[in-house]
Amino acid sequence: MILKGGAHKYGANVDTDAIIPARYLNVSEPGELSRHCMEGIDGDFLKRVKPGDMLVATTNFGCGSSREHAPIAIKAAGVSCVIAQSFARIFFRNAINIGLPLLECAQADEIEQGDELEVELEKGEINDITKNKVFKAEPYPDFMLQLISMGGLIEYTMKKIETRGV
Amino acid sequence: MGKTLAEKILTDNSGGDAHAGDIIIARVGLAFVQDGTGPLALRQLKESGLEQIANPKRAILFLDHAAPSPSRELANDHITLRQFAEKSGVQICDVGEGVCHQLVAESYANPGEVILGADSHSVTAGALGAFATGMGSTDVAIAMALGKTWLRVPESFRIEVSGRFTNGVYAKDLILHLIGKLGADGATYKSLEFSGEAVLNMTMSERFTIANMAVEAGAKTGLFPTDETTQTYLDSRGRGASFRALSPDPDADYERVITIDASSLEPTISKPHSVDNIALVRELAGTKIAQVFIGTCTNGRLDDLAVAATILNGKRRHPKTRLLIAPASSDVLKEAISAGYIQTLIESGAVLLPPGCGPCVGVHQGALGDGEACLSTANRNFKGRMGNPEAFIYLGSPATAAASAIVGEITDPRELM
Numbered sequence: 158m159i160l161k162g163g164a165h166k167y168g169a170n171v172d173t174d175a176i177i178p179a180r181y182l183n184v185s186e187p188g189e190l191s192r193h194c195m196e197g198i199d200g201d202f203l204k205r206v207k208p209g210d211m212l213v214a215t216t217n218f219g220c221g222s223s224r225e226h227a228p229i230a231i232k233a234a235g236v237s238c239v240i241a242q243s244f245a246r247i248f249f250r251n252a253i254n255i256g257l258p259l260l261e262c263a264q265a266d267e268i269e270q271g272d273e274l275e276v277e278l279e280k281g282e283i284n285d286i287t288k289n290k291v292f293k294a295e296p297y298p299d300f301m302l303q304l305i306s307m308g309g310l311i312e313y314t315m316k317k318i319e320t321r322g323v
Numbered sequence: 324m325g326k327t328l329a330e331k332i333l334t335d336n337s338g339g340d341a342h343a344g345d346i347i348i349a350r351v352g353l354a355f356v357q358d359g360t361g362p363l364a365l366r367q368l369k370e371s372g373l374e375q376i377a378n379p380k381r382a383i384l385f386l387d388h389a390a391p392s393p394s395r396e397l398a399n400d401h402i403t404l405r406q407f408a409e410k411s412g413v414q415i416c417d418v419g420e421g422v423c424h425q426l427v428a429e430s431y432a433n434p435g436e437v438i439l440g441a442d443s444h445s446v447t448a449g450a451l452g453a454f455a456t457g458m459g460s461t462d463v464a465i466a467m468a469l470g471k472t473w474l475r476v477p478e479s480f481r482i483e484v485s486g487r488f489t490n491g492v493y494a495k496d497l498i499l500h501l502i503g504k505l506g507a508d509g510a511t512y513k514s515l516e517f518s519g520e521a522v523l524n525m526t527m528s529e530r531f532t533i534a535n536m537a538v539e540a541g542a543k544t545g546l547f548p549t550d551e552t553t554q555t556y557l558d559s560r561g562r563g564a565s566f567r568a569l570s571p572d573p574d575a576d577y578e579r580v581i582t583i584d585a586s587s588l589e590p591t592i593s594k595p596h597s598v599d600n601i602a603l604v605r606e607l608a609g610t611k612i613a614q615v616f617i618g619t620c621t622n623g624r625l626d627d628l629a630v631a632a633t634i635l636n637g638k639r640r641h642p643k644t645r646l647l648i649a650p651a652s653s654d655v656l657k658e659a660i661s662a663g664y665i666q667t668l669i670e671s672g673a674v675l676l677p678p679g680c681g682p683c684v685g686v687h688q689g690a691l692g693d694g695e696a697c698l699s700t701a702n703r704n705f706k707g708r709m710g711n712p713e714a715f716i717y718l719g720s721p722a723t724a725a726a727s728a729i730v731g732e733i734t735d736p737r738e739l740m
Contacts (some may be wrong), residue, residue: 168596170507174705179684182359182388183396185366197707217508217541221705222444225363225459246512246543247443251459300346300473310461311371314469 158278160237160258162209165202166270171214172197172221173248177230179222188261191225191233208235211276213268215241219248228252238276240283240294253301254310260294267292324570327479328546329514332569334452336437343478343576352436352453354466355383357423358390358443359684362400363460365407368468377470379412383431385423385554386416387679393687413467421652421678424448424620428457428531429654433565434549434557437474439456439466444702446537450530451557452569457538477514477543478578480505481571486586491737493630493665494529495622495700495720496591497521498536501583503591503601512540513578516571521585522547527556528624531706535621536702539598590735593718595696596706604723607733613695615728617721618649618676619683622700625658627721632664634725634739640672641731647689648673649681671728685710698727 161313175197177190184190195202212231218241219227228251233278238258242265252259257276268274271289281294297305307313326334326342333341336349356364361384368374376382384404392398401418408415412738416426423440424447432438434452438445441463448455458472466472482501488494502509515537522530530547537545540553547553548570557563590604617623617631628650640646648668650656656678659665676682682689683701690710691697697716704716719727722736727738 160655172705174707175561178707179388179686180710182686183394183400185363197712202696208396217511220507220541221443221703223360223441223445223457223459225360225461227443243508243511245508245541247457249335254459254461258561298475310465311367314373315371 160209160211160276160278162211162237162274163207164211164213164268164270164272164274165206166268167198167212167214169215170217170220173219173224173227174221176227177224182224182226185202185226187233191229194230194234200281203234206234206236209237210235211274212236212239213241213265215266216243218244223247225251225255228255228257232257240268242266253304256291257311262292262294264292324576325574326517327514327575328548328569328571328578328667329454329477329479329544331571332435332437333474333476335435341476343476345476347474347476348471349437349474351439351466351470351472352433353381353427353431353438354428354463355385355387355423356441356460356463357385358397358400358404359388360460361404361425364441364464365403367461367464373468374411376411376413376467380414382467384408384411384413384415385426386418387422388684389686390418390679391677419653419677421655422620422623424535425623425651425655427701429560429652431556434553434567434569439463439472443538444535446542446545447531447535447620449537449545450534450547451553452547452567454544454546478511479514479516480510480519480579480581481577482515482517483580483582484517484550484585485582485661486521487524487582488585488588491590491722491740493720493722494525494532496588497583497585498533498599499591499593499718500588502536502540502599504581505540507539507597507599508541513542515540515542515544515545517547523550527552528626529581531624532621539702553638572640590720590723590732592723592735593704595704595715595717598702598704604719604733605735608735610733611696612644612698612717612727612732614645614646614647614689614691614697615724616682616689616697616699618651619700619701620651621688622721623651623655625655627700628655628659628664628668629662631721631725632667634722634736635671637727638671638729640728644658644728646671646673646728646732647676647682649676650678653678676736682709684708698724698733700724
């Protein structure tokens with residue numbers, strides 16, 4: 158699967174209060190959550206973002222609370238994937254579970270605001286068209302690839318129950 | 324090769340031999356959600372038709388983050404959670420009973436089991452030797468339905484703490500110091516395992532404070548071995564039979580070993596807007612504080628209120644500094660009333676809030692105004708955390724908080740002890 162979009166660049170430790178402040182936790186409808194995406198650090202994000210765009214950050218993206226509302230808001234805002242040097246572990250699981258692709262890439266810091274990107278998910282390849290450079294993302298462990306290919310944890314669990322009981 | 328505590332507990336709960344790096348399916352002993360993450364978990368269960376809960380006695384819904392409810396929408400979320408409890412038979416801890424992590428520690432967590440909470444500070448129960456970790460709503464929902472989860476067995480860091488705290492220095496200062504040393508992502512995916520003379524001398528409450536903040540360095544869990552202190556605590560809660568002796572093998576493999584001399588520590592503080600932004604309290608002396616908050620799953624227990632009451636006894640809060648107190652549970656509140664701490668705190672000008680998360684997460688009570696600084700005993704100081712991105716949050720011990728409330732500025736508690 159090939160994703161295409163522009164980069165929205167952030168630094169280290171983008172936390173879940175920045176992605177979706179706690180006052181919106183009573184909202185669980187994705188479309189409504191998306192209207193507050195990145196509100197904590199980037200008031201103009203929603204004006205700039207176009208479908209398919211990507212979030213790019215340095216280390217520890219998604220740190221803080223366990224709120225799954227954070228990846229849901231990002232996905233529902235039209236973002237196709239998040240690329241960072243590293244992710245906080247709860248955010249990582251949450252994103253995979255709800256079907257938001259993440260790419261862990263040591264060179265994510267080289268990507269700049271507004272760069273046009275093309276991502277080939279299966280290969281873990283990030284093509285920075287603006288810079289004419291290709292970056293490689295860390296491969297997923299086999300178990301997680303299975304989860305992702307089935308569409309997330311709920312779908313994986315349902316499939317397991319159907320095939321052999323759990 | 325011997326096993327770390329994480330490897331031992333996960334081996335026991337997976338029916339196989341668990342080594343760091345393995346992906347395992349583990350039995351979940353306890354699963355819980357709170358009023359922020361619960362509605363989404365229930366929605367996932369409903370949409371997937373998995374509303375039959377594997378073990379309703381070991382699945383809990385907590386109403387603590389926005390309790391009592393500040394709005395119609397949140398009150399309706401509470402109704403949803405109560406209705407699900409009634410229908411499914413899962414446990415519910417309602418408004419005013421306390422913060423989920425404190426109630427899990429007091430009444431539910433057993434040494435040696437796997438605990439999943441849809442809240443990042445679920446790591447708190449690691450102090451009792453449980454592999455306790457935070458996950459999102461979907462993960463915990465599936466664990467409630469199936470009684471199982473998938474886990475990658477983490478590598479471990481051993482945190483070896485020697486010596487004893489000097490006067491005015493507490494467990495909070497130690498964990499803030501450690502997070503400063505590791506960085507906010509220094510232990511991502513890892514298990515922190517605490518050991519050494521200082522750890523053996525710690526009360527359960529101090530161990531909860533430390534385990535609670537393991538996630539602020541990115542850790543998956545923060546584990547303590549179990550000992551007499553663990554046994555005495557479980558006995559005091561009428562749960563002595565759940566005790567199990569747990570310790571790592573002497574030849575266990577650790578990715579890193581970090582040594583800290585407790586006697587060398589000073590009162591420590593975390594500056595806005597990141598928990599690893601650490602300084603000594605004395606270095607920030609004089610910073611004006613508009614609000615002091617003592618409470619939370621980190622530092623809202625009886626001994627925390629005792630330290631604050633001792634410092635505030637016979638004194639008043641500064642006229643320009645509000646002082647808010649939220650006991651971590653209704654049991655803590657009752658004990659603090661019996662011990663006279665609440666009387667002392669109220670006479671010093673404190674406002675008593677109901678047991679629960681209080682102002683920590685910024686959805687009700689004690690939100691900050693533009694430009695205001697708060698000194699809080701909580702675990703997180705991200706921008707906007709207490710409801711306002713234009714405010715500033717400092718994190719410190721209850722002693723630092725009490726001393727700063729009196730002076731109206733960040734104050735080293737040793738000056739008032």
